[in-house]
Amino acid sequence: NAGVTQTPKFRILKIGQSMTLQCTQDMNHNYMYWYRQDPGMGLKLIYYSVGAGITDKGEVPNGYNVSRSTTEDFPLRLELAAPSQTSVYFCASSSGLAPYEQYFGPGTRLTVT
Amino acid sequence: AQSVSQHNHHVILSEAASLELGCNYSYGGTVNLFWYVQYPGQHLQLLLKYFSGDPLVKGIKGFEAEFIKSKFSFNLRKPSVQWSDTAEYFCAVTTNSGYSTLTFGKGTMLLVSP
Numbered sequence: 001n002a003g004v005t006q007t008p009k010f011r012i013l014k015i016g017q018s019m020t021l022q023c024t025q026d027m028n029h030n031y032m033y034w035y036r037q038d039p040g041m042g043l044k045l046i047y048y049s050v051g052a053g054i055t056d057k058g059e060v061p062n063g064y065n066v067s068r069s070t071t072e073d074f075p076l077r078l079e080l081a082a083p084s085q086t087s088v089y090f091c092a093s094s095s096g097l098a099p100y101e102q103y104f105g106p107g108t109r110l111t112v113t
Numbered sequence: 114a115q116s117v118s119q120h121n122h123h124v125i126l127s128e129a130a131s132l133e134l135g136c137n138y139s140y141g142g143t144v145n146l147f148w149y150v151q152y153p154g155q156h157l158q159l160l161l162k163y164f165s166g167d168p169l170v171k172g173i174k175g176f177e178a179e180f181i182k183s184k185f186s187f188n189l190r191k192p193s194v195q196w197s198d199t200a201e202y203f204c205a206v207t208t209n210s211g212y213s214t215l216t217f218g219k220g221t222m223l224l225v226s227p
């Protein structure tokens with residue numbers, strides 16, 4: 001199993017551009033998550049999904065959108081990139097909500113200038 | 114909503130020293146507790162977790178943590194650290210109520226000098 005994979009690994013965006021961060025898992029997990037990690041701030045939940053077609057906001061959803069058309073994929077969309085979205089983005093998946101372990105992808109480092 | 118506090122942002126130790134990283138949470142009900150580790154340039158990996166039962170939990174690589182309900186704490190310990198333990202450590206909590214998701218602490222960066 002590849003686990004959770006994310007593309008791209010790195011990306012530089014100009015202010016106002018848009019992009020999609022891809023996340024795929026091959027563990028047949030129903031639950032998937034997007035986090036952002038900023039230095040000294042830990043991980044903050046952006047959006048999560050409990051199954052195909054079902055998504056919900058996390059702690060910091062503003063400026064992002066998600067969709068979940070299949071069990072495997074959970075892309076994160078940035079519509080109008082802002083410098084405040086410079087961060088490392090992690091996707092994760094789990095077989096259930098609490099208290100199941102979440103498995104993390106390798107991350108995408110995004111810089112908005 | 115639950116929250117997690119990690120006491121130290123940075124810890125520097127010499128090899129073979131003992132380690133204790135503090136973690137406190139705020140939530141009045143039943144919790145599930147986790148410690149994740151992030152080695153330099155890598156993604157988060159689970160070190161150990163507590164759901165119920167014995168409050169002393171043993172994880173991978175010689176780490177352990179003790180859940181003390183009366184103190185709302187879940188401190189991480191290791192008797193003798195190695196240079197390879199240099200990493201960032203995150204405490205996280207989730208509850209059993211509804212669609213509870215993981216709440217992370219801000220992390221503790223551990224630097225072990227050889």
